[in-house]
Amino acid sequence: MPRPPFPAPVLDMLRRPQPAVMAVSRADGSPVTAATWYVLDEDGDGAGRLLLNFEDGRKRLEHLRANPQVSLTVLGDSWYTHVTLLGSVAEWRDDVDLTDIDRLSRHYGGDPYPVRDRARVTALVEVDRWTAWGALGDAR
């Protein structure tokens, strides 16, 4: 599997608000998946970092704090075009003023995030390897 940086066709797709599913591992080693918003964080030295955001207290967050390894599959516009990114959380931060979830919410839907009264946490995931299938498979 290749490492970042991403070739242009993969980068183009990852910059769009595509449907995505992430997996984390539980303590017993079993995987747990969930649909998620993500955004490619290309500011500063963050090349290849994924920004994910969680409501504090979520079980998934607990799993990820215990084992920072993440797999994210981003679906393309046809069923077969998809990109999988493997990495681990490089940085945690409290999303004190909901800047990060608003960034995600605007990216996906255009509006700030409607729920304002719950603590949220941001994980910045360093991508170690990635792979692509379908129309992006040539980019491997």
Add this chain to the structure above:
Amino acid sequence: MPRPPFPAPVLDMLRRPQPAVMAVSRADGSPVTAATWYVLDEDGDGAGRLLLNFEDGRKRLEHLRANPQVSLTVLGDSWYTHVTLLGSVAEWRDDVDLTDIDRLSRHYGGDPYPVRDRARVTALVEVDRWTAWGALGDAR
């Protein structure tokens, strides 16, 4: 998290050819995701079983043989409606005459699977627990 059988709105969605992403665990406990076809296998005593099919020799298949635990997230028609199914492989079978991949291919696209010269393997996954978000969240 509830156990099967699924309530009607969840079952209705799972019966449709929705986009889905599965995760397996590698030997080091890290998760790996990939987009996948699935079909709900409701024949015989298979209530709650998911049928997945793999090209023989795939790394993912190797991981799944070593650790049969699977998580599958099925995406609904809006970004927030999704169902996650947790389970493990209850039965393996060689897809000798490609019956199973053809069933999946017809379910998703209407045609038999175009690649006929590679060995394939079917996993039947017993669903232990599931959870739903979004429009199906009430069904939890």
